[in-house]
Amino acid sequence: MAVDRLTRFISPAGAVCVFCGGEADGCGVVCEKCRSRLTENAGRVCKKCGRVLIAEEEYCETCRNHSRVFDLARSRYVYEDGARKIITDYKYGKALYLAKVIAHDMAEVYAAADMNCTVMINAPATPARVKERGFDHTALLCEYLSAELHIPFAADAIVKKKDNSAQAGLSGAEREENVLGAYGRGENAKRLRGAHVLIVDDVLTTGATASAVAREAYKCRAAGVKVLTYASTRSVNILSGGEI
Ligand SMILES: [Zn+2]
Ligand SMILES: [Zn+2]
Secondary structure (H helix, E strand, C coil), X not given: CXXXXXXXXXXXXXXXXXXXXXXXXXXXXXXXXXXXXCCECCCCECCCCCCECCCCCCCCHHHHHCXXXXXXXXXXXXXXXHHHHHHHHHHCCCXXXXXXXXXHHHHHHHHHCCCCCCEEEECCCCHHHHHHHCCCHHHHHHHHHHHHHCCCECCCCEEECCXXXXXXXXXXXXXXXXXXXXXXXXXXXXXXXCCEEEEEEEEECCCHHHHHHHHHHHHXXXXXXXXXXXXXXXXXXXXXXXXX
16 A cells, blocks of 8 residues: 555544544644653563563563563553553544554654564454454554555565454463464565564554464564564563463
């Protein structure tokens, strides 16, 4: 999809805040007052997965205790309040004009984290899910990111073969089990050979999806795999009954 065709997703309402309906600031979707509802994923974050840490440590519990197939993951916001609303409006409310702003915020993190990838892929959904939703939300983010970062987007390099969406309520280990075998090579898989691959997704929770897609990328002989998401959940202490 060429960038000029993407302009049709510009907000039809103009620069209106998605939270209060007031006049938005420069980015076009959030006003100055409501910007505080977006919590930057900055400060003390896990060196591996990029999620906000809950204690004085270098790596979160999940990264310390479980294998991570990707080399590194980074995200812009903590997945709560404002970021959650923007993703919900975009993904489920079909507010496609938000894709440009979401991608731009992600592009800034990519640059700040020196991720240096040579090709990008989206965390794919099954064709049935894309049809049901009406659009491929991660592929659309890739279109914008590709244009802004000048990194080619290899659509359909990795495909999702079976739906494993019933992740809610599963522990991290169960999630990993649930995603195994869900992904496979697509027609563009050869473009990942020797490449430094960037996986683009909207939200990183436990990282099970990212790991499953990364595993496929490595099977296609990628030289490295990093993950970029708009938001990520806070790390949770596993001993306190958290995620994994
Ligand atoms: Zn506002
Ligand atoms: Zn981590």
